[in-house]
Amino acid sequence: EPEVTQTPSHQVTQMGQEVILRCVPISNHLYFYWYRQILGQKVEFLVSFYNNEISEKSEIFDDQFSVERPDGSNFTLKIRSTKLEDSAMYFCASSKGTQYFGPGTRLTVT
């Protein structure tokens, strides 16, 4: 059964550095998402992407964040200048009616 994949599984970065989190959605899905979960807190929506553009974004998704689908298979989340409070588990999902999730990338900002 096809699955959403994410790389890396764990990323450690220094405050102020740029990070790119990568996701490969399920191939025939049309909608793509990023969510995050800070340790001990709720899963929070960041952004959704459809037809090569952002369809929705939350207040969390400020100018420090961007998403791309550069090659028709990968879906990336870039954080330009990481802050300590960006430390979280980041989940990618894709959907064709039901959202399927990747295993997550644990981002640790030091």
Add this chain to the structure above:
Amino acid sequence: AQRVTQPEKLLSVFKGAPVELKCNYSYSGSPELFWYVQYSRQRLQLLLRHISRESIKGFTADLNKGETSFHLKKPFAQEEDSAMYYCALTPNMDSNYQLIWGAGTKLIIKP
């Protein structure tokens, strides 16, 4: 404001006992409700959604619009049911819209 509330952070029951994980929501329209489960070291996966009215792994959930609840139930818990359970909704019956999540309930089934 749209909100999903799971009042129990932790629920511990004995194997074979009934389980009920509570979920309440606040939303003025017609949301679609979901239960997602995350087993240890695994990804979030859909357990069930209210429009399908299925029973998955013995779990059922009924949407009660009057009480704005979507409680998850199983009559006889099994040890393999131990996991984190998240209730979530999408507004306006559009399952491609963003999911709004509850805080999750950790279910522990004691042998």
